[in-house]
Amino acid sequence: MASLQSNFLGIKSPNPFWLASAPPTDKEYNVRRAFEAGWGGVVWKTLGSEGPPIVNVNGPRYGAIWGADRRLLGLNNIELITDRPLEINLREIKAVKRDYPDRAVVASLMVPCEEGAWKAILPLVEETGADGVELNFGCPHGMAERGMGSAVGQVPEYVEMVTRWVKETTRMPCIVKLTPNISDICQPAHAALKGGADAVSLINTITSVTGVDLDLMAPTPTIDGKGTHGGYCGPAVKPIALNMVAQIARNPITRDIPISGIGGVTNWRDAAEFMALGAGNVQVCTAAMTYGFKIVQEMISGLSEWMDEKQYTSIDQFIGGAVPNVTDWQYLNLNHVTKARINQDDCIKCGRCYAACEDTSHQAISITPDRIFEVKDDECVACNLCVNVCPVEGCITMETLPVGAMDERTGIPVSAEHGDWTTHPNNPSAQAAE
Amino acid sequence: MSQLNQGSGVVSARLQANEYKDNFLDLHPPLDPHEALVAADRCYFCYEAPCVTSCPTDIDIPLFIRQIATGTPEASAKTILAQNILGGMCARVCPTETLCEEACVREIAEGKPVDIGRLQRFATDTLMQTGEHPFVRQAETGKTVAVVGAGPAGLACAHRLAMHGHAVRISDANLKAGGLNEFGIAAYKSTNEFAASEVDWLLKIGGIELDLGKTLGKDIYLEGLLEDFDAVFLGMGLGGVNELGLSGEEKDHVIDAVSFIHDLRQTKDLSTLPVGRHVVVIGGGMTAVDAAVQSKLLGAQNVHLVYRRGRERMNASKYEQDIAASRGVNIITNAEPTRIIGNGAVQEIEFSYTVDGLLGLQRTDDTFRLKADQVFKAIGQSLTGVPSLLKIDGRKIAVSENGKTSHAKIWAGGDCASHGDDLTVTAVAEGRDAAEDIHRTLMA
Ligand SMILES: Cc1cc2nc3c(=O)[nH]c(=O)nc-3n(C[C@H](O)[C@H](O)[C@H](O)COP(=O)(O)OP(=O)(O)OC[C@H]3O[C@@H](n4cnc5c(N)ncnc54)[C@H](O)[C@@H]3O)c2cc1C
Ligand SMILES: Cc1cc2nc3c(=O)[nH]c(=O)nc-3n(C[C@H](O)[C@H](O)[C@H](O)COP(=O)(O)O)c2cc1C
Ligand code: SF4
Ligand code: SF4
Ligand code: SF4
Numbered sequence: 001m002a003s004l005q006s007n008f009l010g011i012k013s014p015n016p017f018w019l020a021s022a023p024p025t026d027k028e029y030n031v032r033r034a035f036e037a038g039w040g041g042v043v044w045k046t047l048g049s050e051g052p053p054i055v056n057v058n059g060p061r062y063g064a065i066w067g068a069d070r071r072l073l074g075l076n077n078i079e080l081i082t083d084r085p086l087e088i089n090l091r092e093i094k095a096v097k098r099d100y101p102d103r104a105v106v107a108s109l110m111v112p113c114e115e116g117a118w119k120a121i122l123p124l125v126e127e128t129g130a131d132g133v134e135l136n137f138g139c140p141h142g143m144a145e146r147g148m149g150s151a152v153g154q155v156p157e158y159v160e161m162v163t164r165w166v167k168e169t170t171r172m173p174c175i176v177k178l179t180p181n182i183s184d185i186c187q188p189a190h191a192a193l194k195g196g197a198d199a200v201s202l203i204n205t206i207t208s209v210t211g212v213d214l215d216l217m218a219p220t221p222t223i224d225g226k227g228t229h230g231g232y233c234g235p236a237v238k239p240i241a242l243n244m245v246a247q248i249a250r251n252p253i254t255r256d257i258p259i260s261g262i263g264g265v266t267n268w269r270d271a272a273e274f275m276a277l278g279a280g281n282v283q284v285c286t287a288a289m290t291y292g293f294k295i296v297q298e299m300i301s302g303l304s305e306w307m308d309e310k311q312y313t314s315i316d317q318f319i320g321g322a323v324p325n326v327t328d329w330q331y332l333n334l335n336h337v338t339k340a341r342i343n344q345d346d347c348i349k350c351g352r353c354y355a356a357c358e359d360t361s362h363q364a365i366s367i368t369p370d371r372i373f374e375v376k377d378d379e380c381v382a383c384n385l386c387v388n389v390c391p392v393e394g395c396i397t398m399e400t401l402p403v404g405a406m407d408e409r410t411g412i413p414v415s416a417e418h419g420d421w422t423t424h425p426n427n428p429s430a431q432a433a434e
Numbered sequence: 435m436s437q438l439n440q441g442s443g444v445v446s447a448r449l450q451a452n453e454y455k456d457n458f459l460d461l462h463p464p465l466d467p468h469e470a471l472v473a474a475d476r477c478y479f480c481y482e483a484p485c486v487t488s489c490p491t492d493i494d495i496p497l498f499i500r501q502i503a504t505g506t507p508e509a510s511a512k513t514i515l516a517q518n519i520l521g522g523m524c525a526r527v528c529p530t531e532t533l534c535e536e537a538c539v540r541e542i543a544e545g546k547p548v549d550i551g552r553l554q555r556f557a558t559d560t561l562m563q564t565g566e567h568p569f570v571r572q573a574e575t576g577k578t579v580a581v582v583g584a585g586p587a588g589l590a591c592a593h594r595l596a597m598h599g600h601a602v603r604i605s606d607a608n609l610k611a612g613g614l615n616e617f618g619i620a621a622y623k624s625t626n627e628f629a630a631s632e633v634d635w636l637l638k639i640g641g642i643e644l645d646l647g648k649t650l651g652k653d654i655y656l657e658g659l660l661e662d663f664d665a666v667f668l669g670m671g672l673g674g675v676n677e678l679g680l681s682g683e684e685k686d687h688v689i690d691a692v693s694f695i696h697d698l699r700q701t702k703d704l705s706t707l708p709v710g711r712h713v714v715v716i717g718g719g720m721t722a723v724d725a726a727v728q729s730k731l732l733g734a735q736n737v738h739l740v741y742r743r744g745r746e747r748m749n750a751s752k753y754e755q756d757i758a759a760s761r762g763v764n765i766i767t768n769a770e771p772t773r774i775i776g777n778g779a780v781q782e783i784e785f786s787y788t789v790d791g792l793l794g795l796q797r798t799d800d801t802f803r804l805k806a807d808q809v810f811k812a813i814g815q816s817l818t819g820v821p822s823l824l825k826i827d828g829r830k831i832a833v834s835e836n837g838k839t840s841h842a843k844i845w846a847g848g849d850c851a852s853h854g855d856d857l858t859v860t861a862v863a864e865g866r867d868a869a870e871d872i873h874r875t876l877m878a
Contacts, residue, residue, distance in 0.1 A: 068475040348543040351481030371484065391478050392543065 002307035003314050004300060006040060008280045009173040009198045009258060011131040013040035013104040016315055017271065017299050020262050020283035021046050021108035021134060021177075024293070026082055028092035031105075035096075037293035038300060041104025043175075043201075043283060046081035046136045047089055049111045049121060054083040060221035063210030063230065074236035075286045076210040078221065078228060080142045081110050086124070094128040105129075106175065110136040110148050113158060115165050122170040132173035135166060135197075137188070138204025140181050140231045150204070153179035156191035163195025175260060178202040178244075180237075185244040189254045200248065201260035201283060203241040205231025234286035238264025242277055246326045249278025255323075267295070268302025275315065276322035330421040337407045337414045338382040338398040340364070340375045346395035347373060353386035353396060361385050378408040440735060443779075444687050444808050446708040448733025454704040457731040461622045461757075462526065462552055470556040473549040474503035480539055485550060488537035490863040491518035495534060499553055511561035512568050514554055519593045519866070520586055522562055522632050523615050524859045525555035527623050529720075531753040533859070562631075567638035572599035574641075577876045580605065580663040582650050585613020586858045587669030587848025589636055590865030591872075595667075596641035598873045603663070604642060607649035613671055615858065617696045620724040621704075622731070656821040660843055665872045668831065668839075668846040669865060672815035672856075678716065682774030691715060691725035691812035698728055710808025713737045714783055716771055717812030719749035725810045726763040737763045738804050742770040743790050770797060780806050817850055827852035837868030845872055 004015040018041035019025050019034055026045035034042060048054055056079055063076040082089060097105045107130045111117040125133060137153030144151040152158045159176065166174050176192035178185060180203040189200050207229050211220045219227030241263025248254045261279025265271050266287040274282050287295055303315075312318050342353070342365075349371040357365040364379035365386060375386075387396045401407060403416040423430050439448045449457070465473060477499040485495045493514050501510035514521035530536075530551040538547035561568060577600045581588045584606035592602040610616055615629040637644070648654050650670065659666050675690040677683065687710065701707045709732040715725050718741035726739040739758060741748055745767050748755065758765060769785040776782065783806045786797040817830055825832040825840035830852040837845040837853075847854075847864030854860040 069472060348539040349480075349484065350478045350539045351483070352478060355481035367482075 002304045002312055004040075004304055004307075006281050006315060008104070008260065009132065009175070011041070011104045011106070011173060012102070013281075014102060015040035015296075015300055015303075016275065016281035017296050018042060018104060018106075018260070018281060018283045019288060020285040021136065022285040022289070023079070024285065024288045027084065027089075028096055031092075031096050032099075034288075034293045034296075035100045035103050038296045039103070039293065040281075041106065041131075043106045043108050043134050044089065044093055044130075046108040046110045046139075047086055047121070047125075048081050049117050050086050053085050054080045056080055056083050057223050060223070063221045064234075065210060065236065072286070072290050073234060074208075074210070074232055075234040075289065076208050076221075076230040076232045077205070078141050078230040081136070081139070086121075090124055090128050093125075093130055097129045097131075104131050106132045106134050108134040108136050108177070110139070110143060113147055113152055113162065118162060118165045119169045122166065122172075126170055126172060130172070132175060132198075133166065133170070134175040134177050134201060135162060136177050136204070137162075138177045138179040138202075140179060140205060140207040141229060150179040150181055153177075153188055153204070154182050156187045159188045160191040160195040163192050163197045167196035173198040175199045175201050177204055177262075179204045180240060180244055180263075181207050185247050186251045186254050189248045189251075189257065193254060193257050197257065199258040199260060199280070201262055202244055202248075203237065203263045205233045206237055206240065208232035233263065234290075235264045235266050238266075238270060242273060245274060245279055246277045246323065249320060249323045250326050266290075268299045268306065271299055272303060272306060272318070273322075275319045277326070278320045278323050280319055333418050333420055334424060335415040335417060335419040337401040337405075339377050339380050339401065340382060340384075340386050340396055341399045342373055342375060342386075342396050343394070344372070346392050348392055348395075349373070350391060352389045352391065356385050356389045380409065439733070440711065442711045442807055444708045444710045447705045448709060449705065451705055454732075458621050458625070458704065460625050461620070462555070464559060465549070465552050465556045467556075470502055470507075470553060473553055474499050476540060477503070477548045478539060484537040484539060485534040485548075489534045490857070490860045491521075491524070491866070492863075493517045493521065493534075493554070495550055498557060499548065499550070502553055502557055507557045507560040508564070508568075510557035514558055515561075515568060517866075518859065518862050519590055519636060520615070520632065520858065520862050521554055522558040523586070523619075523624065523629065524862065525551050525558055526628065527615075527619050527858050529751050529753065529857070532751045562635055565635070567635060569597055569639055571597055571640050574601070575599040575877070577601070577665075578603070578663045579665045579667060579872060579876075580659040581667045581669060582606075582654075582659075583613060583669035583671060583848070583850075584608070584611035584633070584644065584646075585669055585671050585848060585861060586615060587671075587850075587861035587865035588613070588667065589633065590862040591667045591669060591845075591847065591869045592642050592865075593636055593639055594866050594869035595872060596639045598869070600641070600664075600873070600876065602642045603645055605645040605648040605650065605654055607647070607652075607670075607673075609647050611644055611646065613669075617699050618692065618721075619699075619858070620695070620728060621699060622728075651819045651821070656823055656844070664843070664876055666844045667837070667865070667868055667872065668821075668844065668850060669848040669861070671849040671861075672817055674816040674818040675811065676814040676816055678771060678811055678813065680771060680774055682776065682780070685774055685776045686779035687807060688774060688780050688809040689811070691717065691721050691810040692815065694725055694810055695721070695728065698732075704732060707732060709734050710806070711735045712805040713808045713810065714804050714806040715739045715810045715812055717741065717810075717814070718743070718747070718767075719812065719814070720754060721815075722810075722812035723750040723754045723758045723763075725812055727758050727761045729808070729810070730761045730763055734808075736805070738766055739763050740766045740769050740771070740785060740804070742768070742788055742795060744768060747790070769802070770795075772797070772801065774809065775803070780809050782806060783809060815849070836871035837864055838871065 006016040021043040025042040065074045067073045107125045139149030143149035176197040209219045259279045261274030262283040265282045265284045271282045354365045364376045401414045479496040498510040498513040534550045535547035541547035581592045581604040611633045612629040713729040713734040730737045773784040787800040831846045833851045837847040845868040847868045848861035
C-alpha cells in the first residue's frame with residue numbers, strides 16, 4: 001500500500017492532511033480529537049500578542065451558500081483570531097505536541113506590524129516544542145482594519161519585512177500564509193521568498209458578502225441590523241485557490257518555494273489536485289467544519305487507493321505532476337479539434353444540453369419529436385457546456401478528432417501540426433513559425 | 435386490523451372506533467416544508483419536459499417545482515392553478531404513476547421520479563390555506579353560459595368562463611357540488627372534506643351561481659337552457675352503472691360499487707356503515723379497487739376482486755393493484771361470474787374461468803364459488819338521459835376538438851364526452867378547453 005508519509009520543510013506527519021488555522025484548531029480538546037480521528041497535522045488557530053484577549057461578536061458569525069439538498073458550497077465568516085489568552089494556548093500546544101510527537105503542530109501568528117511584537121512572541125512559541133510557525137497575513141476582516149492580516153499581506157514590502165524579522169529571531173520553519181485579495185499572487189509569494197520564508201500557504205479567505213436579508217435590508221450574517229464583509233471559503237473557492245497555487249508553482253521566480261495548499265479541499269481528490277499543482281501538503285477548514293473530523297478517513301483511504309492504482313508509492317512522486325501542463329492561453333493548440341458525443345444509452349432525455357446549447361451557445365444539438373438528442377458536428381465548437389449541464393456524469397464526452405479527420409464545422413481536416421496564437425495569421429504580432 | 439365484529443352478514447362497527455381514523459388516513463400524506471425542499475431539489479428543470487407532456491392539463495411542472503425550491507410556494511400554486519384550477523384535488527387523486535411521474539426523466543434514470551404529485555399538493559395547500567383566491571374576474575361581458583354538472587369538468591369550465599367575465603349558472607342533480615370528487619374518489623385520497631372546501635374556494639372567483647338539486651331532463655331541459663343562455667356546457671359524467679345481467683342479481687346486498695362508495699363518502703361516522711364479512715367485487719378498474727380496498731378498511735374479513743381478463747388488461751394501474759394487494763385484497767383474474775346464489779340475500783357467487791384468445795373472451799367449464807355476503811358491481815358506468823338533440827359516439831356524447839358537440843351552442847367534456855379517459859384531470863382539461871372555445875365563440 002502507498003505511503004502517505006509527508007515531510008513538509010522537515011516537519012513530518014503521517015499524512016499530508018493538516019487542519020488549517022481556524023476554529024477546528026482553536027483548543028486542545030479539538031486538536032486531540034482531530035489527531036485521534038487521524039489528521040496528520042494542525043496549524044493552531046492564530047495567536048495574537050499577550051494582553052487582553054481578542055473580542056468577537058457574539059454572532060451570527062458565519063454565512064453560507066448551498067447547493068442542492070442544502071449541501072454547503074461556500075462559507076463566510078467574520079471571526080477574528082483566537083479569543084483565548086495566549087498563555088493558555090501556548091500551554092495547550094505544548095501538551096498536545098508532547099502527546100503526539102508524530103503529528104505536525106504549527107503555530108499561526110498575527111501580531112502588530114512592529115518588530116518588537118514579533119520578536120516577543122517567537123521565543124514563547126519555540127518553548128512549546130511546536131514544529132514551526134505560520135504567519136497569518138491573510139484575514140480580510142476585523143484585523144485588517146487594525147493594520148494586520150491582509151493589510152500586511154496586500155503589501156509585498158511588509159510581507160518581506162515581517163518575514164525577515166521572524167527568520168532573524170527563530171530557527172523554526174516559517175510558512176507565510178497569503179491572502180487571495182490581491183491581483184497577482186506571485187508578488188507577495190516573491191516577497192515572502194525574499195524575506196527568507198521556508199514556504200507559503202494559500203489561500204486565506206476571500207473578501208465576501210454572503211447574502212442580503214431582504215426583510216431587514218441588511219447583509220448576512222446580520223448583527224443587530226448591520227452586516228460587514230467576511231472571508232469566503234469552502235468548495236466554492238477551490239478553483240480560485242488552485243489557480244493561485246499553480247501560478248506560484250510555475251512562475252520561474254517563485255516555483256522553488258514549497259506550498260501548503262488551502263481552499264475548498266473537501267475530499268481526497270481535491271487534495272490530490274492541489275498536490276498535482278505543486279502543493280506539498282494541504283490544509284482543510286470548511287470541510288471539517290461542515291462534516292466533522294471523521295472526513296479525514298475518506299481522504300486517507302481515497303488518496304492511498306488512487307496512489308495504488310497509479311502505482312505511486314510516495315506522495316513526492318505526484319506532487320507538482322501537473323505543473324508542466326499549466327500554460328498560457330496563447331500556447332494552447334488551436335489545431336486540436338474535439339466534438340461532443342452523447343451516449344444514447346446513458347441519456348435520460350432531460351433536454352438540458354439542448355436548452356443550454358440552443359439558447360446560449362452554438363445551436364449544435366438537435367432534438368427529435370421522441371427526444372433523441374444529437375450533436376451537430378458542423379456546429380459544435382466543443383465548448384463543453386453540454387457536458388457541464390448534463391445531470392448524468394459521463395453521458396456526454398468530448399471526442400478528439402484524429403489527425404486527418406474532417407472538422408465539419410470549419411471544413412478543414414485536423415492538422416498534425418501544433419498551431420497556437422503566437423503563430424496564428426490573425427494575430428497582428430504573430431511570429432512566423434521557424 | 436383487529437376485528438371487533440367478525441360475524442357474517444352485512445353489519446356495521448366491525449372495528450374499534452379509533453381504527454377507522456387510522457385506516458382512512460391520507461394515502462399520500464402532505465410533505466412538510468423541509469421534505470418539499472428536498473423533493474424539489476431533485477427536479478432537473480428539463481427542456482420541454484416530458485412530465486408536462488404527460489399531464490393532461492399541461493401544468494408547467496419544472497417551473498412550479500423551481501418556484502417551490504426558491505421559497506415561493508404561492509407563486510408555484512398560481513403556475514399550477516392557471517392550468518388546472520382543481521390542481522389541489524388532482525394532486526391527491528391523479529394516478530401520477532401513469533401520468534407525469536411515469537414520464538419524469540428521473541424515473542427513467544433511477545426508477546424514482548420527482549415527487550410531482552406531492553409537490554403539487556404542497557404548493558396548492560400552501561396557497562389554499564391562506565383562503566385567498568388567486569385569480570381576478572375580468573369585467574362582465576354580458577354573456578351567459580349554462581353548465582350542467584358540478585363535477586371536475588363543469589367546475590373547471592365554469593371557473594374559466596367566469597374568469598373571462600361571463601355569467602355562469604351550474605346546475606347539478608345532487609344537493610352538493612363536486613361530482614365524483616365529492617361522491618366517488620376514495621376516502622383516503624380526499625380527506626378532511628377537501629372536495630367541498632375546494633369548491634367553495636373555486637367559487638370565490640365570482641360570477642358563478644350554483645343551482646343544486648336540478649336534474650336535466652326532469653327539472654331543467656336543454657331546449658330551455660338554449661333559449662335562456664348564450665351557450666351550454668354538459669359535464670354530467672356517467673350517471674348509470676352497467677349491470678351484470680345474471681340470474682340472482684336482484685338479491686339483497688348485490689349493489690353497485692359507485693353507490694357503496696357514495697354512501698361511504700357521505701358517512702361522517704364510518705363505524706355506522708355496514709360492510710360484509712366476505713366481500714366480492716367484480717370489475718378491474720379504479721372503482722373496483724377503491725370498493726375492495728375500502729371494504730377491507732371497514733373491517734371486511736375476506737375481500738376478493740374478480741376480473742374477467744388478465745391482470746395486464748385491468749384499468750387500475752399496477753400501483754393501484756399493489757395498494758389493493760398491500761391492504762389484503764385478493765385479486766383473481768380471468769374469471770367471470772355466472773350465478774349469484776342465495777336465499778333472499780346473497781350467500782355465494784359462482785365463477786367460470788375464462789380464456790382471452792383469438793375468439794375473444796370465452797368461458798371454460800372450470801368453475802369455482804366464492805363465499806359472499808356482499809357483492810359490489812364495478813363493471814363500468816354509462817351515460818344516462820342523453821339529450822336527443824345530440825349525436826352519440828359509442829356510448830358517449832360525440833365531441834370534436836375543444837368539446838364541440840353536434841349542436842353549435844352546446845359543448846361537452848369530462849366522462850360524458852367521447853374523448854378522454856375517465857380521469858379527474860382529463861375532465862378538468864376538457865372543461866377548461868371547452869370554456870376557452872366558448873369564450874372565443876361568444877366574443878367573436
Ligand atoms: C369510484 C371512483 C373512483 C375514482 N377514482 C379516481 C381517481 O382516483 N383518480 C382519478 O383521476 N379519477 C378517478 N375517478 C374518475 C373521476 O372521478 C372522473 O373521471 C371525473 O370525476 C369525471 O368528472 P366529470 O365532471 O366528467 O363527471 P362527475 O364527476 O361524474 O360529475 C358529474 C356531475 O353531473 C351531475 N349530473 C349527472 N347527471 C345530471 C343531470 N341529468 N342533471 C344535472 N346534473 C347531473 C352529477 O350529479 C355530478 O355532480 C374515479 C371514479 C370513480 C367512479
Ligand atoms: C462562458 C463565459 C464567457 C464570458 N465572457 C465574458 C466576456 O466576454 N466579457 C465579459 O465582460 N464578461 C464575460 N463573462 C462574464 C459574465 O458576463 C458575468 O460577469 C459572470 O459570468 C458572472 O455572472 P454570473 O455568474 O452571475 O453569470 C463570461 C462568462 C462566461 C460564463
Ligand atoms: S454551532 Fe454550536 S455554537 Fe454555533 S450556533 Fe450552533 S450550537 Fe451555537
Ligand atoms: S443533458 Fe444529458 S441526459 Fe439530458 S438530454 Fe442531454 S445528453 Fe441526455
Ligand atoms: S421530467 Fe422530472 S426532472 Fe424533468 S422537469 Fe419534469 S419533474 Fe423535473
